[in-house]
Amino acid sequence: MNRIASLVSGIVFGLGLTISEMINPAKVLGFLDLFGNWDPSLMFVMIGALVVSSPMFHLIKKKEKPIFAEKFNYSNNKVIDNKLVIGSALFGAGWGLGGLCPGPAISSIALLNIYSVTFVISMFVGFYLVKTLKSI
């Protein structure tokens, strides 16, 4: 059952990215163009997502366990360090250049756009590089 839940959650997430048009890099870059021709849409996407998820997280956390798993499994990392700020800054630079972050990038594979597929392959190379360097 947890497998089906993962698939369904991914599908619903992908639908949300499509309906909100966040799958489109031009739309995301419009949001980041704060000092030019600004498109505030992305802010409304985040507000919409938080309006649903934030109160529900609070309620669900009070449950003894999730429905299809033995226990809740999420990071409670509170460390604020250089890695957090610098890593996010590197991500922000890539996001501002390409207009894609991991979710929309993977969803956009469906559209068979060769530029976004190139981005996704490169992103996975980045994941692999960090994993490899960490394990040395």
Place this chain on the structure above:
Amino acid sequence: MNIVNFTPITAFTGGLIIGLAVVIFFLLNGRLVGISGIASNALTSKDNKLDNILFLIGLIIGPIIYSFFSNQSVNITISNSYIVMIFAGLLVGVGTRISGGCTSGHGISGIGRFSLRSIIATVSFMTVGIITVLINNLI
């Protein structure tokens, strides 16, 4: 600043649906959605491998289902060269793994739990994203 192409209703609706997806994953599987983590672990970790891969397949099916039921094609515009996309993808892959999250993990799951760590991460990537676009427009 000029406000252009603003689509508040579809943006908010899509956001509610994204929030629903995050709630489904948490309520049923007990995990918080963070797509950079899910994608990276699908490649490099044995834990929850099938779950992670199925989530990613779901992400790809989403736009196809939308297209099928709405009878509208999904269009995206990318006006960068391959070199820029390769460089951008590397930065996103490396950056999100160093900071432990992206727009979903820090921006939604983290901020949704009022995590200070995630708020700082989100401010950092948004600020740098805005500066990058600003510089890009000047060049």
